[in-house]
Amino acid sequence: MIVVALLSLLPLAIWIGLLVVRDGFWLARDTDAGMAPSPASWPTVVAIVPARDEAEVVGSAVASLVAQDYPGTLRIMLIDDGSSDGTGGIARRAAQGSDRLAVIEGTSPPAGWTGKLWAMRGGVAQAGEAAAYLWFTDADIAHAPDTLRALVARSEHDGLALNSLMAELRCDSLAEKAMIPAFVLFFQMLYPFARVNRPRARMAAAAGGCMLVRREALDRAGGLAAIADAIIDDCAMGVAMKRQGPIRLSLTRRSVSLRPYGGWSEIVAMISRSAYAQLDYSPLLLAGTLAGLTLMFVAPPAFAVFGQGGARLAGASAWLAMAVCFQPMLRFYRRSPLWGVALPAIGVVYGAATALSAWQHQRGRGGMWKGRAQARMQR
DSSP: OHHHHHHHHHHHHHHHHHHHHSTTGGGOOOBOOOOOOOOSSOOOEEEEEEESSOTTTHHHHHHHHHTOOOSSOEEEEEEEOSOSSOHHHHHHHHHTTOTTEEEEEOOOOOTTOOHHHHHHHHHHHHHOTTOSEEEEEOTTEEEOTTHHHHHHHHHHHHTOSEEEEEEEOOOOSHHHHHHHHHHHHHHHHHSOHHHHTOTTOOOOOOOTTEEEEEHHHHHHTTOGGGGTTOSSHHHHHHHHHHTTSOEEEEEEEEEEEOOOOOSHHHHHHHHHHHHHHHTTTOHHHHHHHHHHHIIIIIHHHHHHHHOOHHHHHHHHHHHHHHHHHHHHHHHHTTOOGGGGGGHHHHHHHHHHHHHHHHHHHHTTOTTEETTEEGGGGOO
């Protein structure tokens, strides 16, 4: 009984430690800082949009880019990455004749490149030397009209090499309500934004849906070739850029995801696409991660329901601590606080998706995205 009681305290200690010492990641407070003072002159920006079979969402995304109220020169390059659904034509119609948009036909990625990064490289190659900033944004993200102005003003004022916004993700279906706020919570657990934004901290990350990159910093880092095979390309970009200067990563409502994640199977597929890559394809790290997830998410409700005395109290307290941890993110996504009670079950689904990711990689289908198994090049 003493051993069980002591074991039950371990999950509680973990959750209290996360709440207290992990840079306040759970508070969801590192939101977009808003508009900095305007620079003396507005630099030229080229927006680069890699797009592959995005007919459902690309029109709204492109329209939001064309409508940017940016005072400087803005050009938009959509790289049509082998689409079969008319993505490029829809983008042209959405631009309504604006001379800001150019649609470029992409080519198949060579060995050593993921499809998205190869498409992004095509946009960089066409951007020209006048571009002081490159705005990498996805074909399923719509931006408020002042988004670019705010990004550039903040980057110029703070001397940022990278300024990235974590877009507000779709959260409509039951599966999305359960899994999407937790997805952002777990991302912040891995990469506390306050630590990412601290210049002297080694931690770095970014959100791929919206990344404003200083061109000269990217060139110094070796360009996109330096991260060509990265499945988690946004975090790889964050690491590369932080070696060149300060970076910033923020939550925002300025940029929103248009893509419906759908039901449980679609969301599990999204998670499994990159989970094993996050673990560097290491079976040892996979085993440790699954053990840790079991301790954090399975043990507390098990002790709370089946334990006795102190073990039951410790389990219930750990369950309460994780529910408290979830509340600020639930508020950000306008979800009921009762979802906090379900976090153990949500954690189990994420653990299962991580195991599935490793299994898919062993079958040569790792990093599967729109017909491309992009992790096959990985060790």
